[in-house]
Amino acid sequence: MSAPEMVLKVQDLxxxxxxxxxxxxxxxxxxxxxxxxxxxxxxxxxxxxxxxSGCGKSTxxxxxxRLQEPTAGTVELNGADITKLDQExxxxxxxxxxxxxxxxxxxxxxxxxxxxxxxEPLTNYGIAxxxxxxxxxxxxxxxVGLRADAMVKYPHEFSGGQRQRLGxxxxxxxxxxxxxxxxxxxxxxxxxxxxxxxxxIDLQEEFQLAYLFVSHDLAVVEHIxxxxxxxxxxxxxxxxxxxxxFGTPLHPYTEALLAAAPLPEPxxxxxxxxxxxxxxxxxxxxxxCRFHTRCPYALPECKVTDPPLLEVAPGHHVACLRxxxxxxxxxLTRTA
Amino acid sequence: MVSTTASVxxxxxxxxWADILFWSRRNKTIIGGMVILLALVTVALIAPWIADDPLxxxxxxxxxxxxxxxxxxxxxxxxxVYSRVIYGTRISLIVGLSVALVATAIGxxxxxxxxxxxxxxxVAMRFxxxxxxxxxxxxxxxxxxxxxxSLFIVIIAISIPEIPRVxxxxxxxxxxxxxxxxxxxxxxxxxxxxxxxxxxxxxxxxAPLIVQATYVCASAILTEAGLSFLGAGTPPxxxxxxxxxxxxxxFFQIAPWIIFFPGIFLAVTVLAINxxxxxxxxxxxxxxxxxx
Numbered sequence: 356m357s358a359p360e361m362v363l364k365v366q367d368l369x370x371x372x373x374x375x376x377x378x379x380x381x382x383x384x385x386x387x388x389x390x391x392x393x394x395x396x397x398x399x400x401x402x403x404x405x406x407x408s409g410c411g412k413s414t415x416x417x418x419x420x421r422l423q424e425p426t427a428g429t430v431e432l433n434g435a436d437i438t439k440l441d442q443e444x445x446x447x448x449x450x451x452x453x454x455x456x457x458x459x460x461x462x463x464x465x466x467x468x469x470x471x472x473x474x475e476p477l478t479n480y481g482i483a484x485x486x487x488x489x490x491x492x493x494x495x496x497x498x499v500g501l502r503a504d505a506m507v508k509y510p511h512e513f514s515g516g517q518r519q520r521l522g523x524x525x526x527x528x529x530x531x532x533x534x535x536x537x538x539x540x541x542x543x544x545x546x547x548x549x550x551x552x553x554x555x556i557d558l559q560e561e562f563q564l565a566y567l568f569v570s571h572d573l574a575v576v577e578h579i580x581x582x583x584x585x586x587x588x589x590x591x592x593x594x595x596x597x598x599x600x601f602g603t604p605l606h607p608y609t610e611a612l613l614a615a616a617p618l619p620e621p622x623x624x625x626x627x628x629x630x631x632x633x634x635x636x637x638x639x640x641x642x643x644c645r646f647h648t649r650c651p652y653a654l655p656e657c658k659v660t661d662p663p664l665l666e667v668a669p670g671h672h673v674a675c676l677r678x679x680x681x682x683x684x685x686x687l688t689r690t691a
Numbered sequence: 692m693v694s695t696t697a698s699v700x701x702x703x704x705x706x707x708w709a710d711i712l713f714w715s716r717r718n719k720t721i722i723g724g725m726v727i728l729l730a731l732v733t734v735a736l737i738a739p740w741i742a743d744d745p746l747x748x749x750x751x752x753x754x755x756x757x758x759x760x761x762x763x764x765x766x767x768x769x770x771x772v773y774s775r776v777i778y779g780t781r782i783s784l785i786v787g788l789s790v791a792l793v794a795t796a797i798g799x800x801x802x803x804x805x806x807x808x809x810x811x812x813x814v815a816m817r818f819x820x821x822x823x824x825x826x827x828x829x830x831x832x833x834x835x836x837x838x839x840x841s842l843f844i845v846i847i848a849i850s851i852p853e854i855p856r857v858x859x860x861x862x863x864x865x866x867x868x869x870x871x872x873x874x875x876x877x878x879x880x881x882x883x884x885x886x887x888x889x890x891x892x893x894x895x896x897x898a899p900l901i902v903q904a905t906y907v908c909a910s911a912i913l914t915e916a917g918l919s920f921l922g923a924g925t926p927p928x929x930x931x932x933x934x935x936x937x938x939x940x941x942f943f944q945i946a947p948w949i950i951f952f953p954g955i956f957l958a959v960t961v962l963a964i965n966x967x968x969x970x971x972x973x974x975x976x977x978x979x980x981x982x983x
Contacts, residue, residue: 422875442884449881462872466894475890476880525880 359398361434362533362565363419363452368392368428370411370418374638386637388414390589391428393664396533399559401566403580405573405612409634411589412569413457416537419567420454421445433532450480453526457538459518463510469496469521470506476528495524499554516547520554527558535567540575552579573616577601582670585609588637588645591664594672603684605673607650644676652677652687718974724966731960735780742774745930754946764948766938775930776953782931783912783960786846790911791904793850798857799900803888805858806865816862819855827852828914832923840926849914853907860903861896868895898975905968909961916957932957 370389373382389411396402404412417423419430421437429436437448453476456462463472473492477483483491493503499520510518519539526534536555540548556579558564570576576583577597584594585608593606604610611628630649635641641648647657657676664674667682677687734741749769757764763772801819805812822830827849834848868874868891877887918924919933920940927934932953939949 417875420879422878446881446883449879454876454879456872456876458872462876464871464873464877464891467890475877475882479881479883479886522876525876529881 361395362398363396364431366393366429369426370414371426384638387589387640392591394584396565398565399563401568401579401581403568403576403583404586405570405576406586410586412586413537416535416569420535450529451531452533453531454535455522455526455539458542459515459522462522465510469508473524473528480529495528499524515543519551533565537569588640592674596670599671605678605684606675607652608646651689653690718970720966721970724963727963731780734777735784738777742777743771745775745778757948763952766949767942772949772952775935776956778930779932786915787908787912789846790850791908794853794907795857795900795904798854799861802858802861803865806862807888819858823855828917831918835923842925845924849911857903860899864896864899865892868892902968902972905964909964913961
């Protein structure tokens with residue numbers, strides 16, 4: 356059995372935001388929002404990006420979509436690098452990748468009817484017009500669980516979950532191969548989250564969609580992700596299959612992240628790993644391993660050497676000096 | 692009651708012409724202003740039937756006080772001030788409307804471009820800032836003296852200083868809308884820039900633009916009168932309010948009616964337009980509109 360074809364291949368993606376200051380707005384520094392991120396997504400696969408606020412996960416999503424211009428690195432969509440394309444060339448490629456936004460309120464134009472919102476990508480690419488367009492929109496509405504006659508309504512007449520369904524219908528309209536979902540359920544009620552997630556999973560099975568799913572919610576990620584990438588200060592520190600990551604987290608940061616997530620069973624005790632201090636400023640990231648300032652297992656060497664993301668076990672990538680290739684995943688001894 | 696709630700949802704949904712009409716009917720300020728304006732427009736339209744020749748000299752009837760024959764009196768050449776003021780309404784309304792149209796059209800285009808493209812913004816807005824630093828009336832005088840005086844030139848000269856004000860307003864609206872995620876969504880959906888401006892950005896500028904247009908209109912009428920009064924505006928043979936007042940200035944102490952009547956018309960016109968503008972602003976501003 357050969358692996359499904361590659362849809363998205365991101366290599367060494369960087370996005371640095373210049374920081375301006377003073378009267379002449381001189382550049383006084385850069386925010387290293389994304390600093391060398393590489394990953395691949397195949398057909399029908401979901402790659403989740405997790406991390407705390409400000410780790411650059413949403414910036415990865417926007418840069419992959421080229422809603423923000425990458426500083427360096429390549430983004431290959433179906434084998435074609437889209438980082439160097441001009442606007443018109445990029446437009447042709449956008450059909451293959453669509454995005455679902457976090458906020459279902461502000462991502463829909465309040466002055467446009469639901470039908471007009473979903474039809475926008477279709478008319479942009481001249482895919483459908485007239486009665487055919489109406490029919491296609493009705494299909495899309497029903498596919499995402501909305502009534503077809505709701506297309507005359509306006510966004511404010513829908514609930515949050517329904518609005519997110521509209522966003523999904525819009526993304527789905529042009530039959531993309533990749534959908535970038537930037538925290539698509541974090542603005543929704545928990546009961547609605549599950550419905551929307553299951554809709555995404557159903558659609559993935561039906562259309563063999565590839566998802567780049569950005570989230571900070573580990574429960575959501577565990578539910579939908581095939582592979583999971585953990586980000587810290589603009590870097591991927593661990594990338595592994597769902598079961599491997601949740602079963603044997605190798606990076607100390609992943610370990611702490613998992614330990615911080617609440618368990619659904621009351622009374623169950625677990626050793627909490629409380630990280631010391633705050634996340635360092637992405638304007639001035641620490642030397643060596645970016646996590647060493649807060650890592651309970653840090654060695655003196657961690658201050659100096661920046662660990663590369665290595666495949667230490669089959670399909671399990673981790674960037675940690677204490678987890679060399681062939682590591683057994685045994686608990687580390689604390690140093691701090 | 693039922694019809695009111697139904698219309699409230701409509702108003703919250705979008706600002707359409709029907710809503711503007713609907714809210715306008717409930718706003719006393721707008722009604723007051725509109726009634727006066729409609730009366731003035733009617734007067735301007737039927738001027739040939741209700742007034743005599745505004746240019747007709749009657750040297751025997753110089754500087755006559757207001758009477759049954761000469762409703763507003765006569766000027767130093769024996770011209771009927773009433774006829775001149777009535778015909779002057781035409782000039783003022785033409786100038787006000789034309790300037791409002793020209794200034795908003797150009798200001799809108801510039802504002803949208805500046806708000807959308809950062810590079811255009813850097814150059815064009817600095818130029819606009821420079822333009823705004825020059826007093827409107829001085830700029831207009833300079834422009835008019837460069838060319839042969841005519842109504843068209845006056846309109847253009849008054850429009851130019853108004854453009855930066857409109858452009859700034861539109862630009863600020865565009866900048867706020869530009870940051871909305873639905874614009875990003877439109878880009879991601881493959882919408883071309885021009886379509887984004889037309890479909891997603893322009894509708895948001897309509898409400899503030901209508902309000903601004905009324906203020907531009909009022910200030911244009913004032914500026915035209917001011918320019919004519921200074922002798923730098925509309926050619927003296929055209930009976931504009933400013934021209935009538937300018938000629939009456941010399942005889943102010945013996946024939947105050949020459950200045951008084953066009954002055955009243957000018958003040959009432961500007962007041963009416965500003966009333967409509969204020970009313971529309973209250974109606975179209977969503978924060979205030981909710982409370983109504």
